[in-house]
Amino acid sequence: MRIVVFAKEVLDPDAVGAYAVSGGLVVDDDGNITQSTIPRLMNGYDEQAIEAALRLKDSGLECTVVVASIGSDQTAMLRHALSLGADEVVAIEPPEGPMDCHVVASILVAWVASVGGADLVLCGRQASDDDQGVVPALVSVGLGMPLVTLARSVEMPGLGQPVQVVRVTPDGDEKVEVDLPAVVTVSSELGEPRYPTMPQKMAARKVNPPVLTTQELAVGAGGLEPAVVVARQFVPTLKGDCEIIVGEGPAQLADELVARLVENKLIKAGR
Amino acid sequence: MTAPVVVCSWTGIREEPPEETEAALTLGRSVSAGLGVGLVWLVVGPAPQDCAEVAARHGVGEIEVISDPKLSTGLADSFVEAVCRFLGDHPAGLVLFSQTFDTRLVAPLVAGRLGASVVMNALDVAVEGDGLEVTAAAFGGDTRVVYRAATGRPCVVALLANSVVPEPASSPSSPTVSEVPVDLSEVHERVRVLDPARAEGPRLEDAEIIVAGGRGLGSPQNYKLVEQLAEALGGMAAASRPIVDDGWIDSSRQVGLTGKITRPALYLAAGISGATQHMVGCSAAKTIVAVNSDPDAPIFRHARYGIVADCNEVLPELVRAVTQVSDSHD
Ligand SMILES: Cc1cc2nc3c(=O)[nH]c(=O)nc-3n(C[C@H](O)[C@H](O)[C@H](O)COP(=O)(O)OP(=O)(O)OC[C@H]3O[C@@H](n4cnc5c(N)ncnc54)[C@H](O)[C@@H]3O)c2cc1C
Ligand SMILES: Nc1ncnc2c1ncn2[C@@H]1O[C@H](COP(=O)(O)O)[C@@H](O)[C@H]1O
Numbered sequence: 167m168r169i170v171v172f173a174k175e176v177l178d179p180d181a182v183g184a185y186a187v188s189g190g191l192v193v194d195d196d197g198n199i200t201q202s203t204i205p206r207l208m209n210g211y212d213e214q215a216i217e218a219a220l221r222l223k224d225s226g227l228e229c230t231v232v233v234a235s236i237g238s239d240q241t242a243m244l245r246h247a248l249s250l251g252a253d254e255v256v257a258i259e260p261p262e263g264p265m266d267c268h269v270v271a272s273i274l275v276a277w278v279a280s281v282g283g284a285d286l287v288l289c290g291r292q293a294s295d296d297d298q299g300v301v302p303a304l305v306s307v308g309l310g311m312p313l314v315t316l317a318r319s320v321e322m323p324g325l326g327q328p329v330q331v332v333r334v335t336p337d338g339d340e341k342v343e344v345d346l347p348a349v350v351t352v353s354s355e356l357g358e359p360r361y362p363t364m365p366q367k368m369a370a371r372k373v374n375p376p377v378l379t380t381q382e383l384a385v386g387a388g389g390l391e392p393a394v395v396v397a398r399q400f401v402p403t404l405k406g407d408c409e410i411i412v413g414e415g416p417a418q419l420a421d422e423l424v425a426r427l428v429e430n431k432l433i434k435a436g437r
Numbered sequence: 438m439t440a441p442v443v444v445c446s447w448t449g450i451r452e453e454p455p456e457e458t459e460a461a462l463t464l465g466r467s468v469s470a471g472l473g474v475g476l477v478w479l480v481v482g483p484a485p486q487d488c489a490e491v492a493a494r495h496g497v498g499e500i501e502v503i504s505d506p507k508l509s510t511g512l513a514d515s516f517v518e519a520v521c522r523f524l525g526d527h528p529a530g531l532v533l534f535s536q537t538f539d540t541r542l543v544a545p546l547v548a549g550r551l552g553a554s555v556v557m558n559a560l561d562v563a564v565e566g567d568g569l570e571v572t573a574a575a576f577g578g579d580t581r582v583v584y585r586a587a588t589g590r591p592c593v594v595a596l597l598a599n600s601v602v603p604e605p606a607s608s609p610s611s612p613t614v615s616e617v618p619v620d621l622s623e624v625h626e627r628v629r630v631l632d633p634a635r636a637e638g639p640r641l642e643d644a645e646i647i648v649a650g651g652r653g654l655g656s657p658q659n660y661k662l663v664e665q666l667a668e669a670l671g672g673m674a675a676a677s678r679p680i681v682d683d684g685w686i687d688s689s690r691q692v693g694l695t696g697k698i699t700r701p702a703l704y705l706a707a708g709i710s711g712a713t714q715h716m717v718g719c720s721a722a723k724t725i726v727a728v729n730s731d732p733d734a735p736i737f738r739h740a741r742y743g744i745v746a747d748c749n750e751v752l753p754e755l756v757r758a759v760t761q762v763s764d765s766h767d
Contacts, residue, residue: 177576179576179577179579179714182576182579182580183576183577183579183712183713183714186576186579186580186713187579187735191580193580197582197583199580266584267545267555268554268555271549291695294576294577295575295576296575296582297557297558297573297574297575297576297577297694298555298556298557298558298573299541299545299557300545300548300555300557302545303542303545303546303548303549304545304548304549304555306546306549307546307549307550308549312514312627312628313513313542313546313628314628315541315542330631333634334688335538335634336538336634336636336640336642336689336697337634337635337636338634338635338636338637338689339632339634340630340632340633340634341630341631341632342628342629342630342631343628343629343631344627344628344629345627348627353695354678354682354695355688388552391587392587393552393553393554393555393586393587393590394554394555394556394571394584394585394586394587394592395584395585395587396582396583396584396585397570397583397584397585398582398583399575399580399581399582399583400580400581400583401579401580401581402578402580402581404738404739406738406739407741408727408737408738408739408740408741408742408743409741409742409743410732410737410743410744410745411742411743411744416746416747416750416751416753416754417754417757417758419744419746419751419754420751420754420755420757420758421754421758423726423742423744423755423758424755424758424759424762426742427703427724427726427742428762430724432646432702432703432723432724433646433670433703433759433762433763434763
């Protein structure tokens with residue numbers, strides 16, 4: 167069976183956060199963050215989606231794991247995917263105009279059709295730049311597949327069997343089952359992705375991932391027209407009115423704080 | 438644009454907090470006024486008892502109820518089918534959901550089926566010229582992105598919890614109520630629940646007082662200090678993501694972007710740096726208190742009160758001081 171993982175390269179959210187906090191984030195008029203000092207890396211949830219695919223493979227399931235990504239200049243990221251254990255990788259060059267989740271999903275759907283379909287599509291729960299978590303849903307509609315979100319584990323008893331997914335819900339874990347083909351999104355609770363070994367890294371370094379253009383794919387009508395465009399991006403301001411409690415040692419600090427809390431009726435004196 | 442604004446709420450298995458629906462109605466009202474169109478409340482699943490009252494308070498023109506028994510199961514295919522059929526017959530300009538665990542799944546599916554624009558994690562929707570601009574949180578809350586929705590297609594928006602303060606309309610309306618007949622007997626749920634989630638005990642989302650611990654606690658043993666203070670305060674214990682990831686505490690306790698969105702009166706964070714992804718889950722707290730040994734920790738920019746010290750020394754003293762206050766009878 168073919169397992170497809172969609173991976174997105176994002177600006178390192180920690181670095182963006184650090185610049186945002188320090189007041190140094192540079193955003194251009196189109197809402198793009200332009201600092202070249204912010205590293206680009208594979209969306210963390212997508213790395214976990216690859217991990218989920220590899221765990222299925224490790225469980226003895228006969229499958230090919232293909233990682234596909236829309237973006238420019240993604241050789242390093244896709245080599246990383248190979249070094250983790252992906253069987254194939256492919257880069258898709260973004261179209262000329264602006265992309266939104268619709269455009270991304272239309273291209274990914276067209277690509278899946280061009281390779282003859284997929285049995286299981288794994289995505290991250292959200293891309294940690296836009297945090298939208300929309301592409302997997304749009305892909306599932308486009309491919310006519312059911313969608314299961316927020317997987318902590320993805321298991322398959324055998325080829326041709328339904329997948330069993332444990333979902334992370336606000337009320338605890340929920341176990342569901344779905345027939346293939348299906349789209350499943352992976353959450354951080356899946357656990358740490360593996361590290362590539364040195365030989366895997368060396369081998370991946372020799373590969374030049376194939377690059378497709380959207381012209382080579384039969385993207386559906388209107389598929390390249392974005393439904394939303396970014397007008398601008400900014401860093402929200404914080405009020406910042408913190409009173410730092412002063413006192414001699416932990417006991418006095420605690421007493422001072424508790425006095426403030428009582429004063430503000432946040433905790434009650436006497437029961 | 439003449440199509441109305443539709444606020445869609447789903448009383449599925451995990452009921453959404455009423456104040457979130459009211460926040461969506463508040464925002465829906467302002468957009469419908471800005472566009473000069475009607476405001477419709479689409480209730481999917483059994484209608485809440487006070488539905489007409491709430492709708493009147495928020496200036497809703499029409500309440501439409503779809504209450505097929507299949508919709509009480511909380512399963513996605515029936516819901517998506519019901520909403521898409523309704524919107525197929527009654528086109529909307531803006532479809533507003535309050536963002537919950539369930540709507541995070543179904544809102545984009547509805548948008549996909551309708552070919553609508555979609556924006557999740559929204560904080561605001563504004564009318565700009567002849568179109569809509571949706572402000573949403575990005576990069577875990579570190580930035581805001583303003584999206585301009587294409588005109589000529591509906592726009593589906595999921596409103597982040599705590600982003601709009603619910604406010605009644607200046608003059609109440611007298612909404613009509615109609616039951617929308619939708620036949621879902623043919624809908625086949627493609628995802629089967631084998632083992633449902635079972636909520637155990639009180640939920641962080643409902644807690645009035647929360648004490649949260651982070652990596653600054655240093656070791657899993659010290660998490661009990663957080664639990665002791667939570668108990669002394671009559672509140673609940675919570676955590677930042679790294680210590681959940683490291684297995685110190687169950688993931689049901691995680692606060693933040695990928696955890697719980699809380700809104701307590703008091704949120705005391707111990708050994709938590711205040712990363713935006715964490716603060717998303719607690720910034721609606723009325724009062725935030727931070728205990729952190731680093732005076733430059735970002736959490737102090739969110740906090741009302743701060744203590745710069747070792748949390749493992751301060752927490753036991755806080756337990757003592759709180760217990761003393763609770764036991765005193767002045
Ligand atoms: C896509 C994404 C989603 C995320 N979702 C979440 C989420 O839902 N929830 C979440 O919490 N995080 C989330 N994170 C992680 C988040 O970015 C931070 O890494 C995390 O919140 C940091 O946790 P922390 O404050 O416990 O640890 P740290 O950042 O390591 O901070 C520890 C703090 O403790 C202080 N400290 C150290 N020793 C002591 C001491 N003895 N006494 C007092 N203070 C001390 C330090 O000064 C420091 O400020 C997410 C990240 C990403 C990229
Ligand atoms: N440009 C892209 N290339 C490949 N996969 C993507 C891309 N954008 C989004 N995805 C997939 O869709 C998921 C959710 O993305 P988003 O809807 O943007 O939050 C990601 O975790 C990826 O699995």
